[in-house]
Amino acid sequence: MGRRLFQAVSKSVMVVLVAGAVLVATGCGGSKHAAQTFNVLVDGHNTSANESFLAYFPSVVHVHAGDSVVFDQVGVGEPHTVTLGTLTDNVLSAFEKLPPKQQQNPPKSLLAADAKLPSLLPRGPGDAIQSAANPCYLDTGVPGKKQCAKNAQPAFTGKQSFYNSGWLDRNQKFTLQIAKGTAPGTYHFFCLLHREGMTGKIVVAPSKTAVPSPSAQTALGNRQLASVETKLQPAVLALRKGRAPIPGVKIPGAHPVLAGSGSPAVQEAEVDEFGPKTVHIPVGGSVTWYLLGVHTITFNSTPSNNDIRKVAPDGTVHLNPPALTPAGGPGEGKPPKPKGKSPINFVVVANATWNGKGFFNSGAFANSNPPSLIEGYKLTFRGAGTYKYICTVHDDMKGTIVVG
Numbered sequence: 001m002g003r004r005l006f007q008a009v010s011k012s013v014m015v016v017l018v019a020g021a022v023l024v025a026t027g028c029g030g031s032k033h034a035a036q037t038f039n040v041l042v043d044g045h046n047t048s049a050n051e052s053f054l055a056y057f058p059s060v061v062h063v064h065a066g067d068s069v070v071f072d073q074v075g076v077g078e079p080h081t082v083t084l085g086t087l088t089d090n091v092l093s094a095f096e097k098l099p100p101k102q103q104q105n106p107p108k109s110l111l112a113a114d115a116k117l118p119s120l121l122p123r124g125p126g127d128a129i130q131s132a133a134n135p136c137y138l139d140t141g142v143p144g145k146k147q148c149a150k151n152a153q154p155a156f157t158g159k160q161s162f163y164n165s166g167w168l169d170r171n172q173k174f175t176l177q178i179a180k181g182t183a184p185g186t187y188h189f190f191c192l193l194h195r196e197g198m199t200g201k202i203v204v205a206p207s208k209t210a211v212p213s214p215s216a217q218t219a220l221g222n223r224q225l226a227s228v229e230t231k232l233q234p235a236v237l238a239l240r241k242g243r244a245p246i247p248g249v250k251i252p253g254a255h256p257v258l259a260g261s262g263s264p265a266v267q268e269a270e271v272d273e274f275g276p277k278t279v280h281i282p283v284g285g286s287v288t289w290y291l292l293g294v295h296t297i298t299f300n301s302t303p304s305n306n307d308i309r310k311v312a313p314d315g316t317v318h319l320n321p322p323a324l325t326p327a328g329g330p331g332e333g334k335p336p337k338p339k340g341k342s343p344i345n346f347v348v349v350a351n352a353t354w355n356g357k358g359f360f361n362s363g364a365f366a367n368s369n370p371p372s373l374i375e376g377y378k379l380t381f382r383g384a385g386t387y388k389y390i391c392t393v394h395d396d397m398k399g400t401i402v403v404g
């Protein structure tokens, strides 16, 4: 029934209509509240810095059975899912009970529970794991690696074993209808890429217990996001001057550029910018990018190769090999082992020369050893010109090399 109709009827009739609506909305549980919609940000968006947040805001959302939660992926391209179900609950309820030290080195039982949930992306080459990259709703059992049967999205009951949004595109929303019969309790969700590093909870309150309003919970999420942004800001300012986020650490080489940055004090977010954004070099000169986070350095991209996420004609979501694969030069290769006890080693792992023509891609650097080892990608420019480049993982991560 539309709001306009409510406004048109007399006050006494309206009371009756509203009471009727509440009964319809909450079933026969004797509940006093109408269904509400709550919003959770997946990742975050800082309007003054290009950043990714491996977090949900708010991290805990309080609801009643019958309510809806809209997950809104607002990040700049870091891949994420929203994945719930009893398999997720098993992992995360055990994980959160561990002391922080053991969370770094979890027991086998937890690793086994985690392994029942597919990863979004493969550890090496290959496509996105299809059961993770596409929506999947299983009442029971463990998902395989292949895409699940295409079922219409059911309401979330808390009892399904696997309830997965799939790889959410930027600005994509995933709406969770919480079934009216859902038992009060805590339901965990996490990202199938960032795993225990990106988690949240839906707390379904008993119908007699009030929950904060949707706007109050949204405001809490915004405050949580702003607090992380503030902690990351020194790293942003350093990066824009071409400086490492740790004071006193000097980046080697004649024309170093940081590809991404972060803060030792912030586990749940990273800066996705190139710094300095514009670099001037002579013809025959070189730039060395040091990569913090997973990034590419990609020149002359087109829509077919500028994004690592690709939707096939049948609607399934995949990795996009041209965006990830080295072109025109070598890629990351096997990362070297950190040497010695120096807290940070900057190591050039790939060298290439480019004439400035055609598509050129470093490929994705996964940089599995930071913070002790920061991989470098060195590119020598043979021709004069102004060359704009991007990262195919993160939208709006752009830079310019002026040669000559």
Ligand SMILES: [Cu+2]
Residues within 6 Å of the ligand: 260, 272, 294, 295, 296, 391, 392, 393, 394, 397
């Ligand atoms: Cu990037």
